[in-house]
Amino acid sequence: MPILRAEHLTYIYSQGTPFQKTAVNDISLEIEAGELLGVIGHTGSGKSTFIQHLNGLLKPSAGTVYFEGRDIHADKALLRQLRFQVGLVFQYPEYQLFEETVFADIAFGPRNMGLDEAEVRERVSEAAAFVGLDGKIFDTSPLEHSGGQKRRIALAGVIAMRPRLLILDEPTAGLDPAGRESILGNILDYRDRSGAAVLLVSHSMDDVARLADRLVVLNRGRLALSGTPAEVFDHAAELREMGLTVPAATEIALALKERGVALPESVYTTKYLAKLLCALREGEGPC
Amino acid sequence: MTDAIIKTENLRFAYDAESRNVLDGIDLEIARGSFVAILGHNGSGKSTLAKTFNGILLPTEGRVLVNGSDTADPEKLIDVRRTVGMVFQNPDNQIVASVVEDDVAFAPENLGVAPAEIRARVDNALRRVGMYDFRLHAPHLLSGGQKQRVAIAGVLAMEPECIVMDEPTAMLDPIGRREVLEAVRSLRRGRGMTVVLITHHMEECVYADRLIVMSEGKIAMDGTPKEVFPRVEELLSLGLAAPETVALLHSLNARGFALPLDALSVNECADVIAKALGRREGSSLPGGKIQ
Numbered sequence: 001m002p003i004l005r006a007e008h009l010t011y012i013y014s015q016g017t018p019f020q021k022t023a024v025n026d027i028s029l030e031i032e033a034g035e036l037l038g039v040i041g042h043t044g045s046g047k048s049t050f051i052q053h054l055n056g057l058l059k060p061s062a063g064t065v066y067f068e069g070r071d072i073h074a075d076k077a078l079l080r081q082l083r084f085q086v087g088l089v090f091q092y093p094e095y096q097l098f099e100e101t102v103f104a105d106i107a108f109g110p111r112n113m114g115l116d117e118a119e120v121r122e123r124v125s126e127a128a129a130f131v132g133l134d135g136k137i138f139d140t141s142p143l144e145h146s147g148g149q150k151r152r153i154a155l156a157g158v159i160a161m162r163p164r165l166l167i168l169d170e171p172t173a174g175l176d177p178a179g180r181e182s183i184l185g186n187i188l189d190y191r192d193r194s195g196a197a198v199l200l201v202s203h204s205m206d207d208v209a210r211l212a213d214r215l216v217v218l219n220r221g222r223l224a225l226s227g228t229p230a231e232v233f234d235h236a237a238e239l240r241e242m243g244l245t246v247p248a249a250t251e252i253a254l255a256l257k258e259r260g261v262a263l264p265e266s267v268y269t270t271k272y273l274a275k276l277l278c279a280l281r282e283g284e285g286p287c
Numbered sequence: 288m289t290d291a292i293i294k295t296e297n298l299r300f301a302y303d304a305e306s307r308n309v310l311d312g313i314d315l316e317i318a319r320g321s322f323v324a325i326l327g328h329n330g331s332g333k334s335t336l337a338k339t340f341n342g343i344l345l346p347t348e349g350r351v352l353v354n355g356s357d358t359a360d361p362e363k364l365i366d367v368r369r370t371v372g373m374v375f376q377n378p379d380n381q382i383v384a385s386v387v388e389d390d391v392a393f394a395p396e397n398l399g400v401a402p403a404e405i406r407a408r409v410d411n412a413l414r415r416v417g418m419y420d421f422r423l424h425a426p427h428l429l430s431g432g433q434k435q436r437v438a439i440a441g442v443l444a445m446e447p448e449c450i451v452m453d454e455p456t457a458m459l460d461p462i463g464r465r466e467v468l469e470a471v472r473s474l475r476r477g478r479g480m481t482v483v484l485i486t487h488h489m490e491e492c493v494y495a496d497r498l499i500v501m502s503e504g505k506i507a508m509d510g511t512p513k514e515v516f517p518r519v520e521e522l523l524s525l526g527l528a529a530p531e532t533v534a535l536l537h538s539l540n541a542r543g544f545a546l547p548l549d550a551l552s553v554n555e556c557a558d559v560i561a562k563a564l565g566r567r568e569g570s571s572l573p574g575g576k577i578q
Contacts, residue, residue: 043431043460148329174376174457176328176487178526203460206531243462248490248531248553255557261564270531274538280564281544 001069002030003197004054004086004165009063011049023049025221026063031165036191036198038212038229040205042243046221047201048091051167054199055086067165084113087163091170094150102145102153103138109161127160130193131186148179155183159190166190167199172207180204184211209233209247209268217242230266249273291316292449292481293340293371297349300335300504308347309335311504317449320479322472324492324512327501328526336501337453337485341371354448369398372442374452378434387429387437388413388422394445405444412443416470432463436470443474449481450474456491464488489516489530493551500525517548532556 011024024046031037041047052058053065056072056079065072072082090096099105106127110120128135131152137145142153151171158166168187172180184207191198202208208215208229215232217225219242225232233239236246236254245251246268253267261280267273293316300310309332317323327333338344339351342358353370356363375381384390391409400408413419416436421429426437435455442450452471456464472494474480484491492498498515500508502525508515516522519529519537529537532553536546539560546563550556 042462146330174329174454176526177489177528179329205461243460245461249535251553252532252535252556252560255553256561259557259561261557261561270535270538274535274542277539277544277560277564278542 003033003068004031005029005066005069006053007064007066009050009053009060009065011053011058012061013049015061023221024053024060027218027221027223028063029216029223029226031197031199033164033197034191034195035213036188036200036211038208038215039199039201039218040203040208040215040244041218041224045218045242047218048169049221050218051088051169051199051201054165054167055088056082057088084109084161085163086165086167087158087161089155089158089166089168089171091173093154093158094147097142097150097154100141101139102133102142105142105153106156106160109157113161123160123162124156127156130159130190131156132182148175148182151175151179151183152186155186162194163196164194165197165199167201169201170203171200172202172204180207205233205245205247206249209249217244229268233268234265290319291352292319292354293317293483294352295336295339295346295349296352298336298339298346298351299348300332300339300344301347307504309504310339310346312349313504313506315499315506317481317483318497319448320475320481321496322475322482322484322494323497323499324484324486324495325499325501326487326489326492326527327507328487331501331525332504333485333501334453337373337451337483340449340451340483341373342367343373369445370447371449371451372445372447374435374439374442374450374455376454376457378431378438378458381438381441382426382434385425385427386422387418387424387426390426390437391422391440391444394441398445408444408446409440412440413437415443415473416440417466430463431459432466435459435463435467439467439470447480449483451483451485453485454487455484456486456488464491487527489528493530500527502526512551513549516551519548536560 007028009024009027013021013023027050039047053060059073067082072079097105099108103124106124107120110123133152133156172183187198212229215229216223217232224242225235233246233250239246249270250268253263253273257263263276295313295315298310298313299308301308325333339346342364345359351358353367356366358367382390383393388409391412392405395405395408413422416439418436418440426434456467468491471482474482493512495512498512499506507525516529516533522529530551532551533548536548540546544563546559550559
């Protein structure tokens with residue numbers, strides 16, 4: 001059974017007014033435990049509106065969200081539990097840090113869950129370790145740390161609730177390459193060790209190409225494409241029409257094909273492209 | 288000696304007396320009419336450096352000269368700000384009016400420019416960033432890339448000699464980023480405006496005349512993009528990465544190829560690889576799905 005299933009989800013803003021706008025239009029999808037699902041789409045494609053349905057922040061105008069087989073809006077108690085099980089990390093989450101200490105900020109979620117202090121402490125330590133934060137900073141103010149560090153504190157606050165589905169909206173926006181690698185590593189680590197599902201919204205085609213098991217592409221509120229990264233990035237022309245790009249490796253592979261280099265379809269990581277090109281080298285040993 | 292529009296001398300800066308120097312001895316000349324990209328990891332000091340270029344931040348030690356005027360001289364500050372305009376990361380924080388053309392007119396109105404002249408400047412600035420057709424729109428209904436281009440037009444309307452942009456594409460999607468970069472590149476056509484672009488996206492630096500890499504408040508690397516990007520290991524050790532094109536060439540060289548590493552664009556990169564392979568037409572490989 002998928003951990004989460006959205007069925008014919010539709011959301012209409014300002015319904016019945018002149019400003020009525022269908023932000024999400026009949027989207028159905030499933031997420032399995034342990035899976036990393038990448039969500040791409042240009043600004044205004046409905047990504048953010050869509051993910052806010054998955055932990056019940058928005059109630060669909062039509063359609064249903066099932067978490068572990070149960071309609072999340074069926075009863076209020078279930079919805080409250082769901083907020084702990086489906087962790088949502090917004091864009092620039094460091095702007096939401098507000099507690100006096102790093103510890104209290106990470107502990108906010110677990111305390112809301114009604115856990116006792118011993119359990120809260122354990123979860124804070126565990127979550128901090130996941131994102132590579134040193135316990136020495138627990139008593140400092142979260143606001144005195146660097147941007148990358150604050151992002152880790154915010155992520156730890158969600159991981160401390162041990163969500164079964166972790167949703168991240170552009171978790172690496174504004175970080176430098178080393179910071180991006182480190183945050184993405186933390187997320188994969190959490191997935192591998194907890195078996196949770198991860199939904200990653202990203203503008204970086206190179207990142208989703210490398211990391212996602214499956215991709216969905218949203219365009220004007222609809223689900224335009226879905227499949228493995230290979231299947232999705234084979235539609236380069238369609239993606240460009242939707243205001244998206246393809247990974248750099250795919251662009252280079254396309255340019256090589258124009259120059260008569262025989263490459264297969266579905267090249268979307270630099271690592272794989274390098275391997276293919278090595279195999280094509282004439283008269284030399286394997287590399 | 289080059290004709291420098293901005294010059295820093297032994298520039299040091301700390302946010303307060305107890306903290307470390309965010310800028311730690313920067314000597315730099317920005318040539319008039321050049322396109323300079325400044326790259327660096329988070330906390331390297333690149334945004335702080337940008338803010339010293341028009342006196343938003345004043346040096347703790349050393350000095351910054353704009354057209355020879357010291358930014359720390361209160362008498363010269365207005366001239367400095369007219370010479371060097373700034374564009375910031377978040378377009379929502381830079382837009383003040385409820386109609387696009389009013390927003391672009393805001394700065395020249397404050398400078399006391401005559402109304403007829405303002406009209407001409409606003410239209411011209413909006414045309415240069417491709418937003419003229421949106422002049423009567425409400426800024427909050429525009430996309431991120433469009434808003435950021437309006438913010439750039441607002442700076443252009445002051446007719447500065449130099450425009451400094453601090454991560455103008457950080458919050459934009461790929462298309463918004465492309466729109467803004469195209470606008471940036473077009474600024475250089477014709478009038479020879481000096482452009483300083485602060486970023487940590489490697490691909491955005493490819494078209495710069497000069498690339499400066501900052502680390503720990505110092506200049507770590509300085510040269511043309513073709514000189515800097517091939518130094519892949521050095522970039523990695525500074526928390527940065529080479530563009531994907533150079534990364535591919537570098538990894539092929541590690542497997543026995545001998546390719547030049549300064550083929551930065553997709554076409555240049557494909558050219559050198561195709562040449563090395565002697566274009567073996569007709570051969571094919573099974574299409575693998577596991578990468």
